[in-house]
Amino acid sequence: QVQLVESGGGLVQPGGSLRLSCAASGFTFSSYAMSWYRQAPGKERELVAAITSVGGSTNYADSVKGRFTISRDNAKNTVYLAMNSLKPEDTAVYYCNVDFWSRDYWGQGTQVTVSS
Numbered sequence: 114q115v116q117l118v119e120s121g122g123g124l125v126q127p128g129g130s131l132r133l134s135c136a137a138s139g140f141t142f143s144s145y146a147m148s149w150y151r152q153a154p155g156k157e158r159e160l161v162a163a164i165t166s167v168g169g170s171t172n173y174a175d176s177v178k179g180r181f182t183i184s185r186d187n188a189k190n191t192v193y194l195a196m197n198s199l200k201p202e203d204t205a206v207y208y209c210n211v212d213f214w215s216r217d218y219w220g221q222g223t224q225v226t227v228s229s
Contacts, residue, residue, distance in 0.1 A: 115139040115218040117209040122223030125199055129227070133194040135209030135220060143167070143187040145213060149194045151205035151225075158208070162194060177203075199227045 121133040133149070148163040162173045162183035171183050182195040192209060206222040 115211065115213050117211065117218060117220035119207065119209050119220040119223040122207060122225045124226045124228065126229050127200060127227055129199050130195070130197045131199065131225060133196070133207055133223060133225075135192045135194075137190045137192070137209070137211065140211070140213050142190040145211050147183075147185060147192040148210040149183060149192070150208045150210055150219075151203075152208070152222075153202075153205040156205075161207070164192065196225070199225075201227045203227050 116138045118136045119133060121131060123131060125131055144166055146163060146165050149161045150158050151161050152158040160174060161177055162171065162181055164171045164183045164185055168185050173181060180196065180198045185192040196203065204225060204227050206224050208222045209220040211218050
């Protein structure tokens with residue numbers, strides 16, 4: 114079965130950096146685009162970044178362009194989200210996502226808190 118396990122969240126000061134990881138299993142990872150979403154308290158879940166199956170193309174929410182970088186290692190079945198210049202408004206639970214056979218699969222999420 115499809116499993117996505119996120120890690121790497123934590124508490125960081127404004128201007129700091131974190132790198133999130135999402136380990137995938139249960140499907141042919143290298144054949145599927147992957148995405149990161151986030152959900153802040155009281156807000157809807159939003160797309161943060163996405164990457165194609167071989168990593169040749171990426172796209173980002175306007176709010177994170179120039180600060181976040183999505184990447185993947187198909188040999189390790191892992192997708193990453195490097196987050197720099199973090200702001201308090203980046204505080205949210207971050208989720209890994211794959212659309213597998215027209216069904217969305219999600220990990221359990223990892224909390225990112227940006228605060229001084």
